[in-house]
Amino acid sequence: MKIYILTDLEGASCVVREEQTVFGSKEYEEACLLLTRDVNAAIEGAIDGGAEEIVVNDLHGARRGFNLALGELHEGAKYIIGGPRHRRITVLDESFDLAFMMGYHAMAGTQGAILDHTMSSRAVVNVYINDLRVGEIGIDASILGCFNVPVALITGCRKAVEEARSLLGNIEGVSVKEGFGRNFALCLPPARSRILIREAAKRAVERAKMGDFKPFKVNSPITVKVEYSHPNYADALSNVPSVERADARTIIIRSSDLLDAMRRLAWY
Numbered sequence: 001m002k003i004y005i006l007t008d009l010e011g012a013s014c015v016v017r018e019e020q021t022v023f024g025s026k027e028y029e030e031a032c033l034l035l036t037r038d039v040n041a042a043i044e045g046a047i048d049g050g051a052e053e054i055v056v057n058d059l060h061g062a063r064r065g066f067n068l069a070l071g072e073l074h075e076g077a078k079y080i081i082g083g084p085r086h087r088r089i090t091v092l093d094e095s096f097d098l099a100f101m102m103g104y105h106a107m108a109g110t111q112g113a114i115l116d117h118t119m120s121s122r123a124v125v126n127v128y129i130n131d132l133r134v135g136e137i138g139i140d141a142s143i144l145g146c147f148n149v150p151v152a153l154i155t156g157c158r159k160a161v162e163e164a165r166s167l168l169g170n171i172e173g174v175s176v177k178e179g180f181g182r183n184f185a186l187c188l189p190p191a192r193s194r195i196l197i198r199e200a201a202k203r204a205v206e207r208a209k210m211g212d213f214k215p216f217k218v219n220s221p222i223t224v225k226v227e228y229s230h231p232n233y234a235d236a237l238s239n240v241p242s243v244e245r246a247d248a249r250t251i252i253i254r255s256s257d258l259l260d261a262m263r264r265l266a267w268y
């Protein structure tokens, strides 16, 4: 059993504020440690369940590839570290059996979700793949689906877990916090989150052996529509070949191939 772990920071245990997710503060360093320990719990659970090979891809923010606490990395996995990158979701291929999304967050505009956004809090209002409104959970699941890799586990706030289950079915999920607002939550202590994450990761691997999870497949032809917060963002893409302008703030990319469409947005 070979597992691909995608990590983001906004959905880590006890992370609720923007300051915790931006490089250069004490709060950020602590958030990286909290994320790393959540990931370590998932690695331990996956190994308990029989995982043989695990790759972790750190995907958060501008410092993509530099958000994990390096001294704390679990010995049972390999890590994609560094950037800038030619590809956001690299090393992924059909040899992986399943994926975990750790520290993920709900799509932009989700009420009661902690740090909800889609790719950029400032720039992106809505993303649609073939008219289905998606956030990063849906975008990344669709990319994994191109390689027949199903998502088996998500961790994040309650709204992120609900979003993943409504899109991907009855996957394993650990809700590490429940938002009252965007930056205000009832949180599990990290030590408790880790116990639940370890158990859920073990169950995820065991259920995967029974074929419980299905890859998220998007039918061709593919249309990806991105509605930005301001025309400037759409203007900046107006000279990119095969990017259509739908209105002042909205662009559309059409392709027969989802990976090709995502690559043009630098999301794959």
Ligand SMILES: [Zn+2]
Pocket: 008, 009, 010, 060, 061, 105, 119, 136
């Ligand atoms: Zn994110």
